[in-house]
Amino acid sequence: MEKMKKSIKNADKNITALLGIAILIFVAMGILAPKSFLGITNLQGMCIQFAEFGVLAFGMMLAMISGGIDLSLVGIANFASIAGAAVMIKLGSSNASIIAGVLAALAVGGICGLFNGFMIGYLRIPPMLVTLCGLQLFTGLGLVVTKGPALTDLPPAFNMIAGGTVALIPIAVIVFALVVLGVSFLLRSSVYGQHVRFMGTNATASRYSGIQNLKITMMTYGISGILGGVGGILMASHYNSAKSDYGSSYTLLTLLIVVLGGTNPDGGRGKVAGVTLSIIVLQLVSSAFNILRINAFIKTFVWGMILLAVMVSMKLLENKKERRSQ
Amino acid sequence: MNSKIKNTLASNEAIVVYIIIGLSLLIGIVNHSFFSVSTVVTLSRAILVTLTFAICEMIVIISGGIDVSFPAVASICMYATLKIALAFNIDNVFVVFLIAAVIGLMFGTLNAVLIAIFRLPPLIATLGVSSVANGATLAFLGTNVISNIPDKIDAVSRMYLFTFTTKDGMSFSLTILILIPIAVCLLAFFMLKFTMLGRGIYAVGGDANAARIAGFNVKKIQFIVYMSAGSIAGIASIAYMILMRQADPSVLMGSEMMVIAAVVMGGTRITGGHGSVLGTVFGVILIALVQNNLIMLGVPTHFQTFVVGLIIVIGTSITSLRAKKISNSAKV
16 A cells, blocks of 8 residues: 555656646747747647657557557558548549548558467567568558559548638547547546456466466557557548658657656556556657758757656666665 | 588578579670679678678678668768868878777667667667768758869779779779778678677677676677678768769668668678678678669569568578477487
8 A cells, every 4th residue: 555655646646747747848839939829720739749659659558558668659640541542542532532541541550460469479489670670561561552653542521520610629639639539548547447457567477377377468568569559540640641751750659758758668657647648748858850941850869868868867766765665 | 412412502601692693604605795804893882881781780780680780870970070171181091090980880889778778778779879870961061062172082983903994995994992891891701700709799680698607798898790781881971972982871771671681681681690701791792793683584673662662571480490400400
């Protein structure tokens, strides 16, 4: 009980810190560049961007809670979006074909994820290796379909998924919110959520307590793949085309988000609220950089620095706590 | 004795060799010009840098870690060294190699500190370092390709071990830079096989706790592994620069995938504790063979990424399944 109280306190600290940073950036940017930063176009633009990698980040988070990692998400997203685009083009790019395209993208994402899950859970190949190979494989499959150039000629209404708004709220954000609700429902209120946490904490113990690790692993990576598909649809809709090398920087970004959001890289722990906040914080940082016209490559540099700094400080805090409890 | 031969013939290295022979025969049957000295020369040119990276990566993986930062580290070594050389009019090959090795050593030390002292997961730590190094190169040093390499350094690209001329006057020359991967391979082989340090690396990768109890200084070993990986990445980057006769800050990015794949194909277990130099050499040759010769087999270019990915998936599955089988089999 004592321990639980402590961990709740700790997680809350992480979330409060993120919230504080977000507000800080908002205020700072509101003073530095009020017109461009708080303008409705910038806010909407930010929403479209964070929805893309935010959805992918939840896939990464699930994989990480299960004790693995999913480096193939960007590959899955691109391959799924290409498959969806190919279906839509085949059906004549009519607006009705969008549904078929979206379903195809989700299905392809799910299948790719299940493939990962099978390799990890059944063949017991380390997740990092499987998904690293998966990235290459899915990117390659995407290239096979497109033969190199981007697939264009998508239905005109398809662009609305990322660009359209309902009462000033971009549709992309609604999709993102649905994903957040779905994932938090899974982790909080479903049996699967409990099991995946157990498995991430100790796979052997969870097997002996009657949890089917293979099933949970397949489900985790399957859901992660479907989220990859959702991310792919958003990306394709944003660029109005599908290609196998979009969003290559998202792998590092999603990893950064998930770790920053308080997910334990060794598995077992992770909060939807933390990850959601860290998505928003990183998007704010990124937008602030764009508006202040800072070289885009510095962003890569800063992200790497943040990742390392967060990890190191987390470890230091953990060590301190351990020492105190001894 | 008989069982020893049997074991050798069924080892991971042997399987890779069978695949290489099979693939070579297949390519040779489709395209007769494959069996020639020129193929060997082109291939050795192609594997020069990859092999150097792969040996470092193998040692890191044997020690139970992973390093995905070496392409970024190599890029910053290559680009920063050339900028320094141009700024201070340094026109000496050895000095240039030394500068690059020192820069690489610094990043290697950073990796080592993060992994050995702060105990971050190696993948995340090196991914972060990769991002920092890559961002620093592109943001602070520049993005342009530099091709005015100082003369004496550039001259190394025209130094050859031997030159081979075909009947129709085409000449193929084996560059002197091939000595770098050969030296690294030999060094790694003797280090892993015959020194206490080498055995310590295997021990740490197998079980860090057991190694510590057995008296190995785990932190020291991790420091040596990551620091030498960093500095050798620096040396390899200069070799690459001389070979390509230009310094492109982003050309090496993304090569970590192929290198890790080559290492794993060569029988190194990604979980640490197992691996051999010979296997890695064969793994690198196999990947280079596939990458460079799929066109000869009539595979269209847009299929290549997929085919390479497929071969990697199959290759890594085989090694992992064998490892699983061995660990499940009865222990004596």
